[in-house]
Amino acid sequence: MRTEKHDETINFYLNAQVAETAALYREIIFCLTELGYKPVKQASSVSFKHTRHTKQIAKFGKDFFSLRFSACRGYSKRFADIVAAAVVKADAKNPANKPYHLARCLTGECNNCRGEAVLHVYAHADDDGERKTSCGCYALRIPDLSAGDIPEIKRLIREEHEYLMKNEAKIYNDI
Secondary structure: OOOHHHHHHHHHHHHOOOHHHHHHHHHHHHHHHHOOEEEEEEOOEEEEEEOOOOOEEEEEEOOEEEEOOOOOOOOOHHHHHHHHHHHHHHHHOOOOOOOOOOOHHHHOOOOOOOOOHHHOOEEEEOOOOOEEEEOOOOOEEOOOOOHHHHHHHHHHHHHHHHHHHHHOOOOOOOO
């Protein structure tokens, strides 16, 4: 349930946005709050977390929107390209040059996320068909957000929420 303080945080943040961006963000925020996500002010941004788990699902900043959708499948080419860019960027930062993945949870080196590891990592097959992954606990920036993205973003939010509630909160009701 949204409180007056939550609404103040959201409105303060949205009032700092250009009208077009604020309208897009407002629609996404409504979807998040319907599912029980609460705004958390962080310097010049606002992130959304649920009270039944501590995982951040979305983050809004002055010039960006980020979404966690690592447990989602069947998204559009636009979102597949966002995942591919994130995996390639993570691979470039990989000092160990691990040959097949970067998501440590696949090798049991991480205990940050719950559930079957292969189901909550961002994955991308490169041009040679090699499957690479990166950690799924992060929200990825969605560049050039447009009204056309909103239906898919809402679907991804609901799908990620279902996964988080089932695996992180150990609750699978009210979804």
